[in-house]
Amino acid sequence: MSNDWIVDYLQPRLTRNGPEHLSRQLYRQLRELIRLRRLAGGSALPASRALAQTLRLGRNTVLSAYDQLAAEGYLESRHGSGTYVCDAFGDAAPQPAHADTLPRQLSLRGQALANASRLPARKLGAFVPGQPELGLFPHKQWQQCLSRRQRSAPLAWLHYQHQGGLPELRAILSQYLHLTRSVRCQSEQVVIVPGAQSALTLLAQLLAEPGDTAWIEEPGYTGAQAAMLAAGLRCQAIRVDSQGLLPDPAADPPRLIYATPAHQYPTGAVMSLPRRLELLAQARRHDSWIVEDDYDGEFCYASAPLAALQSLDQDGRVIYVGTFSKVMFPGLKLAYLVLPAELVDPYRRCQARLQGEGSYLQQAAVADFIEQGHFARHIRHMRELYQRRQQLLRHALEQRLGSALPLHGGDAGMHLLAELPDGFDEWELQAAAAERQLWLRPLARHFLDTPYRNGLVLGYAGIADHAMRPAVQQLADLLETRLQ
Ligand SMILES: Cc1ncc(COP(=O)(O)O)c(C=O)c1O
Incomplete structure (x- = not known):
């Protein structure tokens, strides 16, 4: 054999x-x-x-x-x-x-x-990617939304749910996504899910056969890699450049393509319009599904964000994934999908069977939180704050290291990619930093194949203004000797 x-x-x-x-x-x-x-x-x-x-x-x-x-x-x-x-x-x-x-x-x-799958040594701290500013979340207003709904919660919310999420929240989200990301959908196409990660896992199971190939960005989101692995798919690593995913135009795409067009994770590249159109055309030719993961698209610092890939899709092959983890807080474990109409029913049924729908009480509180304007206000506030923190980080690093540490990907999001020279040992740096209680994320962690560039993924959103300079001093102390 x-x-x-x-x-x-x-x-x-x-x-x-x-x-x-x-x-x-x-x-x-x-x-x-x-x-x-x-x-x-x-x-x-x-x-x-x-x-x-x-x-x-x-x-x-x-x-x-x-x-x-x-x-x-x-x-x-x-x-x-x-x-x-x-x-x-x-x-x-x-x-x-x-x-x-x-x-x-x-x-x-x-x-x-x-x-x-690795459990991070520490979940909160300077430079931890994906960590929002939790201290400035409007906890009081959120508690009020929760308490009010708790008092009037119907008994049915204590039971199993299988509607694809609270209809009220689905309707609000379809309007919100239309206004902010140009997503085109009916509220019936919005399905509430217990976190984007569980949606990626279920989508991989639903849309491809075990043994099929899926295209994954390289470097890319380890959660997407894990979702494909869990579904028995083979990940084909597709390189990313400054315009996002860069597939060979002559290649036949597989049934499933995963991408983060608004802000590539972790390089921060924004997928250009020609790339978006080419990807859609390629997917159309080969009848592929595209999973568009818009995990932090709300934090866009350029003049106006590009509309979601989903809004350019003519024939219902893009599945839009959004999450409340970054704009509210990760512990909420609440996210949403916009599905092509034909997928709504199968997705809902499989979600109800395999994962469940999460708490309708929380979903109702989120609906109120959005309706009452707290959500938009918090996003506006955080957008300004994160932009300022990114500037602080840039300045502090430049003062200490000059041009020795080029930074990429600041048009959106909550992290920057710091470029390190070829041959740099990111793992040794990570270990040395951990001894000083500094938790660094090597770019190498995001590669499936041999890494073709070196770097650090530097989260900045959760670093209080006064803590930025000391954190950068610590990082620069470690880098200075290693970059000589
Ligand atoms: C690219 C990307 N997609 C999805 C997620 C996860 O979202 P959720 O917390 O809703 O599972 C993350 C979390 O960091 C992420 O970085």
């Missing part, structure tokens, strides 16, 4: 530039395949040179993994013929020296997902 599947299996499971050496990862993955009998005794492994080439690894990396497995009795080389799983491998087979794998009851997909 051909062993090509081994390469397909290994490709998405190796984390480049992660803390664990690639030969160790390869060793662990192969060992697990053997232990779970997915690679039976006598199976041939790919030749080390071919495997190294296809996986874009050094040959020594592969040889070192094979050698370790051979030393532990899992593999044997047969002279002139290749490397094979030991026939003798059975229940009495030697146990590996280090039991450092995840629990065996996880599926292979579960292991890959768990390996690819």
Whole structure:
């Protein structure tokens, strides 16, 4: 039997530039395949040179993994013929020296997902991307909206819901999205979801077959990568430049394309109009779905934001995803989709079955919060604040580091991308920073394949004005010596 599947299996499971050496990862993955009998005794492994080439690894990396497995009795080389799983491998087979794998009851997909998912060391702090200014959220008004609705909540809201979200909120959102993002939809097309992440996960399951390919921005949002992995899809990393996603115009797109056109995550590029039109045309030619993730489009500092990609879509293939996580607070876990009409019913049914709809009490309070003007006021306030903080960050960095740290992507959003020179060790910097309680996000974390640029994703929205200078001093102290 051909062993090509081994390469397909290994490709998405190796984390480049992660803390664990690639030969160790390869060793662990192969060992697990053997232990779970997915690679039976006598199976041939790919030749080390071919495997190294296809996986874009050094040959020594592969040889070192094979050698370790051979030393532990899992593999044997047969002279002139290749490397094979030991026939003798059975229940009495030697146990590996280090039991450092995840629990065996996880599926292979579960292991890959768990390996690819990291829990951040700390969730709040200077430069943590995606952290809004929580202290200035109008908590009092929000509490009032909640309390008022709580007092009059119908009993039915205590039960399971399957309407696709509170109709009142769906109607308000369709007007809001039309006004602010030029989204074209009926309120019936708006579906309220328990967070954008759960929507990405369900969309990947609904719109593609296991084993299908999905296009993902590279570098890109790790949550989207995880959603595709959870659905059994293969991610094809598509490069991003200063105008956003840059697919080969001659390439046939897959069924599912994920993009962040308003503010590419994490490079901050805004997708240009020609790129948007080209992407739509390409998707139309191949009958693909495009998931447009508009996670922080409200914070646009240029004159006027470009209309959503969805507004240019002529034939209902763009699925618009928006979230309250950045404009209100992430703990709310509330987001929304604008679906092409034909997807509304299947999506609603699957959401009700697989995820549930979240709290209607909260949805009603959000509807009031918007109706009473608190929402728009808070966004206006935060837009000014974040723009100012971005300027503070830029100035402070420039004063300390001059032009040694180019910054990208400030037209919108809550973070900047700081460019680091080729060959810079972002992981070493992250570790050194963590020792000083500074939590940095290497750009390398956002690549599926070998990173083609170096950088840091610097969140600035949650850094109080008075804390900006000390935080930048700390960062600059770390960078100064490393940039020389
Ligand atoms: C690009 C992108 N999309 C989606 C989300 C997640 O949104 P939610 O909190 O609604 O799951 C994030 C969160 O940081 C994000 O960065």
